[in-house]
Structures are given as C-alpha cells and as structure tokens.
Amino acid sequence: MKGEDKLKKIWVLAVLMMTALIFAACSSDDAASSDEGSDSGEGGEEGTTVEIFSWWTGAGEEDGLLALIDLFKEKHPDIEVENAAVAGGAGTNAKAVLASRMQGDDPPSTFQVHGGEELNASWVAAGKMQPLNDFYEENDLMDKFPEDLIDLVSDDGNIYSVPVNIHRSNVIFYNKAVFEENGIEVPKTFDEFFAVADELEAAGVTPLALGDKNSWPATQILENILLAKLGPDDYKGLFSGDVAFDDPRVVESVETFGQMLDYMNDDHASRVWQDAAQLVAEGEAAMTVMGDWAKGYFSNDLNLTVNEDFGYVTTPETEGLFMVITDTFGLPKGIENEEATKEFLKVLASVEGQDTFNPLKGSIPARVDADESKYDEYGKDAMDDFKNADALAPSIAHGSAAPEGFLTKMNQAVNIFVTQRDVDQLVNALVNASSEF
Amino acid sequence: MATKQKTKQKFSKDQWLAIGFLAPSILLILVFVYGFISWTGYVSLSNWNTIVPDFSFAGLKNYLYLFSDFRFQSDLRNMLFFTILFIGAVIILGLGLAILLDKKIKGESFFRNIFLFPMALSFVVTGVVWQWLLNPSTGVNNFLKTFGIEPLWYTDTNILAGFQWGQIEFGVPVAILSIVVASAWQMTGFALAMYLAGLRGIPEELREAARMDGASELQIYRKIILPQLRPITASVVIMMAHISLKIFDLIYAMTGPGANFVTDVPGLYMFETTFRGNYYAHGAAIAIIMLLAVAIFIVPYLWNNRRADS
Numbered sequence: 001m002k003g004e005d006k007l008k009k010i011w012v013l014a015v016l017m018m019t020a021l022i023f024a025a026c027s028s029d030d031a032a033s034s035d036e037g038s039d040s041g042e043g044g045e046e047g048t049t050v051e052i053f054s055w056w057t058g059a060g061e062e063d064g065l066l067a068l069i070d071l072f073k074e075k076h077p078d079i080e081v082e083n084a085a086v087a088g089g090a091g092t093n094a095k096a097v098l099a100s101r102m103q104g105d106d107p108p109s110t111f112q113v114h115g116g117e118e119l120n121a122s123w124v125a126a127g128k129m130q131p132l133n134d135f136y137e138e139n140d141l142m143d144k145f146p147e148d149l150i151d152l153v154s155d156d157g158n159i160y161s162v163p164v165n166i167h168r169s170n171v172i173f174y175n176k177a178v179f180e181e182n183g184i185e186v187p188k189t190f191d192e193f194f195a196v197a198d199e200l201e202a203a204g205v206t207p208l209a210l211g212d213k214n215s216w217p218a219t220q221i222l223e224n225i226l227l228a229k230l231g232p233d234d235y236k237g238l239f240s241g242d243v244a245f246d247d248p249r250v251v252e253s254v255e256t257f258g259q260m261l262d263y264m265n266d267d268h269a270s271r272v273w274q275d276a277a278q279l280v281a282e283g284e285a286a287m288t289v290m291g292d293w294a295k296g297y298f299s300n301d302l303n304l305t306v307n308e309d310f311g312y313v314t315t316p317e318t319e320g321l322f323m324v325i326t327d328t329f330g331l332p333k334g335i336e337n338e339e340a341t342k343e344f345l346k347v348l349a350s351v352e353g354q355d356t357f358n359p360l361k362g363s364i365p366a367r368v369d370a371d372e373s374k375y376d377e378y379g380k381d382a383m384d385d386f387k388n389a390d391a392l393a394p395s396i397a398h399g400s401a402a403p404e405g406f407l408t409k410m411n412q413a414v415n416i417f418v419t420q421r422d423v424d425q426l427v428n429a430l431v432n433a434s435s436e437f
Numbered sequence: 438m439a440t441k442q443k444t445k446q447k448f449s450k451d452q453w454l455a456i457g458f459l460a461p462s463i464l465l466i467l468v469f470v471y472g473f474i475s476w477t478g479y480v481s482l483s484n485w486n487t488i489v490p491d492f493s494f495a496g497l498k499n500y501l502y503l504f505s506d507f508r509f510q511s512d513l514r515n516m517l518f519f520t521i522l523f524i525g526a527v528i529i530l531g532l533g534l535a536i537l538l539d540k541k542i543k544g545e546s547f548f549r550n551i552f553l554f555p556m557a558l559s560f561v562v563t564g565v566v567w568q569w570l571l572n573p574s575t576g577v578n579n580f581l582k583t584f585g586i587e588p589l590w591y592t593d594t595n596i597l598a599g600f601q602w603g604q605i606e607f608g609v610p611v612a613i614l615s616i617v618v619a620s621a622w623q624m625t626g627f628a629l630a631m632y633l634a635g636l637r638g639i640p641e642e643l644r645e646a647a648r649m650d651g652a653s654e655l656q657i658y659r660k661i662i663l664p665q666l667r668p669i670t671a672s673v674v675i676m677m678a679h680i681s682l683k684i685f686d687l688i689y690a691m692t693g694p695g696a697n698f699v700t701d702v703p704g705l706y707m708f709e710t711t712f713r714g715n716y717y718a719h720g721a722a723i724a725i726i727m728l729l730a731v732a733i734f735i736v737p738y739l740w741n742n743r744r745a746d747s
Binding site for chain 1: 486487488489490507508568572573574587589590591592594692693694695696697698709710711712713714715716
C-alpha cells in the first residue's frame with residue numbers, strides 16, 4: 001500500500017514536471033512570435049521598440065545614456081526604448097554578448113562600437129552593417145563632423161555609423177602642486193620629459209604613474225610615442241601597410257617607451273588606471289598618461305579642480321595632434337524596426353542629443369557645431385583642439401586603428417616587454433601581428 | 438505469444454519509470470556536454486580566427502601555434518606549479534588540521550566551522566579579498582613599509598630557481614605563491630572535513646592494539662592511520678586537481694594575467710583570446726587542451742573506481 005502511494009506521488013510529480021516543461025517551451029514560443037508581430041510595424045507605429053546595446057553602465061556614462069534616452073522618448077513617445085546595456089570593463093563582456101547575438105542573427109536595433117577597425121574589420125567586413133550614406137545626406141550631416149572622423153567610420157566610401165562622442169587619449173594629467181613645489185615646467189618634448197623625470201625622481205616623487213594590471217594603459221603610452229615619432233600620416237601608414245612595423249622609427253619609439261617605463265611606479269602591475277591616477281592625485285606621482293576620461297575621474301570621483309589641483313598637457317611631441325576614440329552607433333542588417341532606429345540615430349546625431357549626452361559622460365561632442373557653453377574648462381579646451389587639430393589619429397589601444405586580433409597580440413607583446421624590455425622581441429611581435437591586416 | 442509477452446515485460450514498471458526520468462537528462466547531457474565538447478573540438482581544428490565564422494579545416498595549426506606561443510608556454514608552466522603547490526598545500530594543511538582536531542579538543546565544532554567557512558565563498562570574492570590584503574601599497578603592507586619591508590606579493594615578476602627553457606624561464610613564479618595562499622585558504626576546509634571523516638572512520642581498537650604491541654604514536658600514524666587514509670587523499674587530489682587546472686575566477690579577480698604573464702593560466706588566456714581577440718579557433722584549442730589536462734587526472738581515477746566496483 002505504502003509503496004503504491006509513493007509510486008503515485010512520483011507519477012504526479014513527473015506529470016507536473018512534464019507540463020511545466022511543455023508550458024515553458026510554449027510560452028517562449030509565444031513571446032517570440034508576439035515580438036515579431038510588434039516589431040514588424042513601421043517606425044512610429046504603436047508598440048515599436050528600439051533596443052540600444054552598449055556597455056555604458058558606469059557612473060557618468062550611464063547618466064549620459066539615460067538622459068539621451070529620455071530626450072528620445074520626449075520626441076517619440078510612441079516608440080519604446082529597451083536599454084540593453086551589458087556591464088563589464090571596457091566592453092569586454094558586452095562585445096562577447098554582441099558577437100553571439102550577431103552570429104545568431106539576432107542583432108540589437110543599434111549598438112555601441114568604437115569607430116575605426118573595431119567597426120570595419122569585424123561587423124562591416126562580416127557584411128552585417130547597412131551603409132548610412134543616405135542617412136547622412138538626408139540629415140545634412142556631412143559637414144557637421146570633421147572629415148577625418150567620417151573617414152574613420154567609413155569603409156570603401158560607405159559610412160557605417162554615427163559618432164556620438166569624442167575622447168582624446170594623448171593626454172598627460174599631472175599634479176600641479178608637485179610641479180610647483182619642485183619648480184619645474186611640464187614637459188612638451190621627450191628630452192624635456194626625461195630631464196623632468198630625473199629631477200622628480202631626485203625629489204622622491206614617482207615621475208610616471210602607470211596601472212597596467214590590464215595592459216592597455218601601457219599600450220596607450222606606446223601608441224602615443226609612435227604618433228609622435230612617425231607623425232600622423234606614417235602612423236596611419238602602419239595600419240594601411242605603407243609603413244612597416246620594423247621601421248627604424250618604430251624601433252626608436254619602442255626604445256623610448258622602455259626608457260619612459262624606467263620612471264614608473266614599482267607596483268604598476270597591481271594597479272588599474274584609476275589607481276595610477278590616484279597616485280597623481282595624492283602627489284606620490286607626478287604624471288600619468290591617460291585618455292581624458294581620467295578628467296572625469298579626477299573631478300567627479302576625487303573632487304579635484306581642473307587647472308588648480310591637476311593640469312593636463314598633450315603627450316610629448318603630439319601637440320596639435322588628436323588621438324581620437326569615438327563611440328558610434330550603426331545600423332545592423334536584418335533588424336525589423338529600421339525606421340524607428342533611424343529616428344534614434346537622428347537624435348544621437350543632433351546637436352541637442354550630443355549636448356545632452358556628452359557633458360554627463362565627460363566626453364566632447366563629435367559634431368563641431370555643438371554648444372561650448374555646456375562643457376567645463378577641460379571640455380572647451382578639448383573641443384577647440386578637436387576643431388583645430390592638424391590631424392586626427394585613430395587609437396590602437398581602443399580598437400580604432402587596428403582589428404581586435406592585432407590589439408590582443410599587441411597587448412600581449414607589451415605586457416611581456418614591460419618586464420623583459422626586449423626591444424627586438426616587441427618589434428618582431430608587432431611585425432608578426434600586423435600580418436592580420 | 439508467450440515469448441512476446443516476455444519481451445514486453447523485460448522492464449518492470451519501476452525500471453520504465455527510471456528510464457523515463459533519466460532520459461531527458463541523458464539527452465540533455467548528450468547534447469549540451471558531449472555535443473558541445475565535440476563542437477569545440479571541431480572549431481579548434483578550423484580557421485575561425487576572426488569574427489566571421491570560417492570552418493575550413495586547419496588541421497593542428499591552432500595547437501602548433503599555441504605551443505610555440507610565449508604566453509601559452511608560460512600558462513602551462515604556471516598551471517603545473519600552481520597545481521602541484523596548491524594540491525600539496527591543501528593536503529598537508531588539511532591533514533595536519535584534521536589530526537589536530539581529531540585529538541578531541543575543546544570547541545572542536547567551532548574550529549571545524551572556522552576552517553570550513555571560506556568554502557562558502559565564491560572564488561571571485563576570495564580573489565578580491567586577497568587582492569586587498571596583499572596589495573603592495575595598502576593595509577598591512579603600509580605597516581610593513583615603516584620597517585623597510587616592501588613585499589611585492591603578487592606583482593613580483595621573479596621566477597624562483599628558473600632556467601631558460603625555450604622562450605620561457607622555467608621555475609616557480611613568486612607571484613603564483615600568493616595565489617596558492619588564497620586558494621589554499623579557501624579549499625583547506627574541504628580536505629580537513631574529508632580527512633576528519635576518514636580519521637573518525639578508523640576504529641579505536643586498531644590504535645589500541647598497536648599501542649599494546651608497543652608502537653609509538655608516530656609509528657601508529659605512519660604505519661596504520663595514514664595508509665588507511667589513502668582513498669581519501671585520492672579523492673582530495675582529484676577534486677583539487679580539476680579546480681586548479683580549470684581555475685579562472687580567482688586569478689581573474691586577484692591578479693589577471695600578471696606582468697610577463699607570471700600568473701596567467703590557460704583559462705584566462707582562453708577567455709581573452711576568444712572574447713577579446715575573436716580568435717575562436719585558438720580559444721577552442723585551449724579549451725580542449727584544458728579538458729585533456731583534467732582527463733589525465735580523472736580518467737585513471739574513474740578506471741580505478743570501475744575496477745574496484747566490479
């Protein structure tokens with residue numbers, strides 16, 4: 001009797017589980033089919049959704065994104081927005097999620113991608129993006145962005161994305177007090193840099209703060225030296241194949257890089273870039289080479305004042321040049337709500353959209369006609385530099401100049417170089433990696 | 438007619454029930470474990486090293502690339518020394534503590550819990566905590582600095598007793614030791630619990646008999662108790678080996694690849710190479726190599742168990 005009861009119970013359980021499984025399967029099917037129904041509508045129709053994919057989940061950047069979404073909702077109350085942000089340092093996780101979605105033919109309506117090779121060598125080359133030339137013409141955007149920037153988001157004469165912001169990565173941030181106390185000037189050339197560094201070291205201050213727990217901050221120093229030694233045209237030539245990576249000037253750059261590393265803090269490998277910036281803020285170190293998101297970190301997180309507590313200057317011998325990182329949004333193929341997505345891109349490209357987003361994110365607008373009064377002192381300076389730059393150069397460390405595969409290998413080679421200081425080894429690794437493109 | 442009846446009743450109701458229950462999970466395991474392993478193996482033999490899938494046959498190209506790669510060679514060195522040191526530390530500490538606790542001390546359960554608690558944490562948490570503890574410029578290290586001691590813990594790029602082997606220096610990377618400390622801190626409780634159970638399972642009469650024969654305590658442990666704990670040691674080694682060979686989260690949170698890749702392991706390399714560099718075939722090859730490394734430990738163990746069963 002008892003055994004039979006038990007058996008019954010098991011049967012009931014089994015039946016329950018089976019039904020649960022069947023229901024789960026059905027309901028997911030339902031969801032999928034109803035999604036299709038609502039997405040197939042034209043832009044502006046009731047129930048249309050735009051899914052915005054990014055890795056903007058940190059302080060500042062998230063505020064910027066949400067403000068931008070609010071602005072869009074204000075203009076298009078009939079379009080739903082789905083904020084599909086994926087958290088994780090520098091977009092590593094987001095990029096993995098994006099890759100699996102794109103390969104599974106389930107692209108988001110639009111997604112964040114750095115202008116340059118990160119866009120071109122992957123998604124454009126894979127034939128997953130729609131050209132936006134008509135969109136640029138219709139919205140009269142061709143002369144609103146610098147030509148170099150439009151080139152950066154173009155491939156074979158087709159434009160593939162809309163830049164929303166600009167970051168600059170050839171900047172040295174320095175502690176003003178440290179320089180004043182020691183009575184020294186901020187270096188503009190490599191000779192000056194090494195002279196200053198010797199003095200600082202004699203005064204017991206670490207000249208250069210580096211946090212290379214992730215290796216890109218070190219790569220970023222090297223790319224700035226390359227830009228200085230090669231000039232913007234030959235620097236770009238490295239990636240078009242016109243200049244070889246074993247060019248004597250590349251070797252010289254690597255040597256200079258090694259020399260600069262002699263002046264860094266001992267515990268660099270345990271620090272991330274924020275920790276390195278903190279050394280500068282505390283006056284233990286004098287300078288750090290970092291993109292201008294460091295400004296946001298100094299003023300928002302550490303409550304320091306621009307040009308009072310900390311100052312900024314371009315990295316040695318790159319004055320007038322602008323190492324550019326730009327976040328852009330494109331239009332993937334095979335999405336169903338194309339018109340609504342274009343409406344979002346329109347807002348993104350507008351002066352109003354860019355001025356809503358950038359002051360919060362701490363970047364500057366990609367448009368040259370944005371409203372300067374909305375930006376702080378650093379932002380205004382950077383905007384002027386951006387408009388009047390002799391040349392824009394794409395950053396390697398942030399995926400604009402070269403494909404991700406090259407960057408991965410370069411980061412590895414730099415990581416090895418930081419301890420082994422073998423110039424030939426690094427140059428060889430770069431030459432080998434450059435067979436990628 | 439009769440034979441047909443017989444075949445129909447080959448399985449009892451209970452057995453049918455068991456098959457019904459097991460079938461879904463067997464099916465799922467077939468697809469999601471063995472299917473995906475085969476898929477990974479297939480990808481590792483392809484040319485898929487960009488974001489665009491390319492399944493053309495590449496032979497062993499990806500494997501050859503890896504074994505000539507500085508980073509992967511460093512990974513194998515790190516994996517080897519980490520596994521040896523980690524398992525060694527866990528066994529010695531676990532056994533030592535178990536023997537002490539077995540002396541029926543006061544507050545035994547209190548100590549047992551203290552040693553077991555770290556196991557409740559995730560490796561990520563352990564990594565973050567130990568990163569704080571060992572950071573060269575914070576906490577206890579600031580205090581040590583006032584005495585002129587500046588340990589670099591996990592940022593040290595030195596390699597102990599190293600000799601050049603191919604491209605890499607072959608020896609124990611100092612930074613690995615800090616990871617061994619953190620991981621042993623987490624897993625010693627497990628070994629302790631296993632050994633304690635084993636010690637309790639040894640009948641008191643055996644010791645009594647040995648004492649009657651005039652054996653010293655040390656001899657009792659060496660000749661009677663430790664040999665009986667051998668199966669437990671085997672289980673602990675297996676459990677720890679698969680953790681150490683696959684380790685990712687602890688190192689990712691604590692040190693990352695480390696300068697000169699002194700704390701890099703295949704797991705980290707696989708993650709970065711696949712999801713950052715889009716080298717899918719390389720990543721798949723690393724995954725397969727990790728699988729084989731674990732199999733080297735697991736298969737003989739399973740084999741042994743099977744033999745013991747039959």
